[in-house]
Amino acid sequence: MMLESHRRLYNLALRERRDVYEAQGRSVSYGEQSRWFKETRKVIPSFAATNFSSAQATLRRLDRAFRAFFRRVRASAGDAPGYPRYKPGDRFRTVEFPSYGDGCKLKETGRVYIQNVGHVKVKLHRPIEGTIKTVSVKRSCGKWYVIFSCEASPGDASKATEDGPAVGIDLGLKSFLVTSSGESVEPPRYYRESQRKLRVAQRSVSRKKKGSERQRKARKQVARLHEKTANQCRDFHHKRARKLVDQHGLIAHEALNVKGIARSRLAKSAHDAGWTSFLNILGQKAEEAAVRVVAVDPRNTTQACSSCGQTPEIKKTLSDRLHACPCGYTADRDENAARNILRLGLSLWDVTQRVTANVSRARL
Ligand SMILES: [Zn+2]
Numbered sequence: 422m423m424l425e426s427h428r429r430l431y432n433l434a435l436r437e438r439r440d441v442y443e444a445q446g447r448s449v450s451y452g453e454q455s456r457w458f459k460e461t462r463k464v465i466p467s468f469a470a471t472n473f474s475s476a477q478a479t480l481r482r483l484d485r486a487f488r489a490f491f492r493r494v495r496a497s498a499g500d501a502p503g504y505p506r507y508k509p510g511d512r513f514r515t516v517e518f519p520s521y522g523d524g525c526k527l528k529e530t531g532r533v534y535i536q537n538v539g540h541v542k543v544k545l546h547r548p549i550e551g552t553i554k555t556v557s558v559k560r561s562c563g564k565w566y567v568i569f570s571c572e573a574s575p576g577d578a579s580k581a582t583e584d585g586p587a588v589g590i591d592l593g594l595k596s597f598l599v600t601s602s603g604e605s606v607e608p609p610r611y612y613r614e615s616q617r618k619l620r621v622a623q624r625s626v627s628r629k630k631k632g633s634e635r636q637r638k639a640r641k642q643v644a645r646l647h648e649k650t651a652n653q654c655r656d657f658h659h660k661r662a663r664k665l666v667d668q669h670g671l672i673a674h675e676a677l678n679v680k681g682i683a684r685s686r687l688a689k690s691a692h693d694a695g696w697t698s699f700l701n702i703l704g705q706k707a708e709e710a711a712v713r714v715v716a717v718d719p720r721n722t723t724q725a726c727s728s729c730g731q732t733p734e735i736k737k738t739l740s741d742r743l744h745a746c747p748c749g750y751t752a753d754r755d756e757n758a759a760r761n762i763l764r765l766g767l768s769l770w771d772v773t774q775r776v777t778a779n780v781s782r783a784r785l
Contacts, residue, residue: 423538423785424560426467427479428513430458434483435507448491451484472524472536478517516785518556521569525556533567533778538785543567543778558785565780585670585712589763591722591755592675592696595742597661599755601727601763609657615650622646654695655702662703666712673766674700675719675758717765719758726750727760 437457438449455477462468468476486505493502518525524536527549532540535558551571559566589601596605622643629636665672677697700716707714725732728750737744737754744750744757752760 422467423471423535423558424513424516425510426471427476427516428508428510430468430471430476431479431483431513432507433461434458434480435505438483438487448487451481454480454484470537472518474520474523475516475518475525478519482517514561515557515559518558521553521556525558527553527556527569533780535785541567541785542781544781545776545778547776549776558780560785565785567778567780569776569778571776585668587671587673587763587767588665588669589673589759589761589766590665591759591762592677593755596755599753599759601756601759603753603756605753605755606661609653611653615646615653619643619646619650655698658695658699658702659706662699662706665703666706666710669712671713671715671766671770672703672707673715673717673762673769674703675722675762676716713770715766715769717762717769719762722758722761722765723754725761727752727757727764 434454434457437454441447441449458468458476458480459473462471462473462476483505490502490505526534528534528540530540531543531545533543533556534540549569549571553569554572555570557568557570559568590598591600593599593605597608599605622639626636626639626643629639677700704714706712721732724736726744726746726748729746729748731746731748733746742754744752744754750757
């Protein structure tokens with residue numbers, strides 16, 4: 422019944438837009454339709470029974486359909502794009518409640534209250550985390566579903582996405598990277614070892630006589646070591662990236678090449694080449710796995726406190742390995758940075774997750 426009222430509203434509003442355009446040659450706006458609905462529901466009982474803001478959501482949906490239509494008209498030269506269509510019974514499937522609590526609410530009993538429908542028994546597919554923002558009621562293949570869109574608060578950061586927890590990574594000085602959950606990843610020993618060998622070999626080249634056979638041989642040695650190191654490096658990057666992508670739904674890291682950063686970047690720059698290649702690999706793997714990767718501005722991520730959000734007056738220097746905030750929060754310097762990076766990453770990304778619930782034995 423509820424779905425049917427919304428479908429009628431959609432089609433009626435579509436007809437109004439059509440009629441006004443034919444009679445007056447102008448488009449009707451969403452605002453006009455919202456006002457029109459306010460009047461109309463005084464005389465049509467089934468409209469009067471619908472929740473007002475969810476009816477507005479249906480009108481906005483029509484508005485979006487028209488906007489998309491006009492965009493297509495502008496974009497296409499000549500061939501006429503499809504005009505928004507009337508929805509037959511089986512083509513209108515969703516009713517949205519745009520502000521949670523207004524017309525639709527999940528009760529402590531586990532039932533969902535829907536205005537003018539009553540309490541409906543549902544089975545959640547998984548527990549709700551964060552704050553419910555909107556609710557949609559949907560019919561699909563003869564079954565009914567209630568979909569809760571929830572927004573994770575920063576405190577729920579570790580559970581923030583549909584596809585797994587979110588993580589922040591700080592590309593460290595001492596460690597290769599440190600995660601916001603406190604895991605520190607060391608570069609493998611062989612990696613450092615071969616870099617040391619490479620340096621030795623490079624020195625040996627510069628000590629040999631220019632153009633000599635011995636220098637040529639030493640150069641060859643350097644080239645071989647170079648390749649070996651690069652392979653080891655790539656291998657390590659692939660493994661680390663795979664692990665991060667497998668375990669998370671969102672990965673936030675600091676953006677490299679952000680201009681005007683004084684802090685520890687200088688000291689870090691020696692590693693930048695390696696990180697660029699690591700982040701490229703991470704990006705590729707994440708894309709394949711539909712895991713989100715977000716780069717954040719690293720400014721102040723080292724100094725700010727990830728617990729209280731304040732920046733302590735006494736700045737950390739490069740040698741300060743510990744973050745100790747007057748608020749009482751103490752953590753490893755890089756872990757604190759990683760947590761700040763995570764928070765920024767989450768704020769850049771819409772961390773809406775959807776929880777679906779089956780509706781048992783009800784027609785809505
Ligand atoms: Zn603090």
